[in-house]
């Protein structure tokens with residue numbers, strides 16, 4: 077898979093690999109994909125997916141649960157793929173990162189770094205990512221070697237960590253420079 081987080085099995089998976097090209101953005105339809113996988117795959121409709129009890133979504137896109145997928149997650153235009161077997165031992169924040177990274181591809185295209193940053197931005201914005209989670213993500217990603225589309229894991233960690241810090245700092249700055257944020261009321265006090 078072009079969007080696979082883990083390049084380790086890329087060689088073996090080449091036969092079914094599909095390379096994202098925005099100009100000719102064609103992937104399989106979700107039905108064709110699931111049919112090809114057989115009975116072990118199933119489709120989770122948008123709004124129904126939960127990760128460790130947390131509801132997640134990627135706009136209106138459904139997720140295919142594929143326990144035999146060669147990576148933790150993947151993405152084709154219009155739908156996401158999660159390997160629930162592979163992610164089961166990970167911490168919640170790492171799982172959410174993986175899902176959000178794949179979701180990011182729906183918006184940023186094939187760029188791996190941009191998909192990583194999308195996930196971090198989402199984590200901060202939606203409140204599920206904290207400093208510990210950022211460390212967990214780094215520990216997880218740092219084991220991965222790079223390939224032609226994925227920078228080496230430690231580099232991805234560094235880029236995400238830096239971005240996380242920026243987001244947090246901006247957040248703090250915004251709230252300290254607007255101490256009277258409480259002034260945004262419906263109308264003047266009476």
Ligand SMILES: [Zn+2]
Nearest residue numbers: 079080188191
């Ligand atoms: Zn990716």
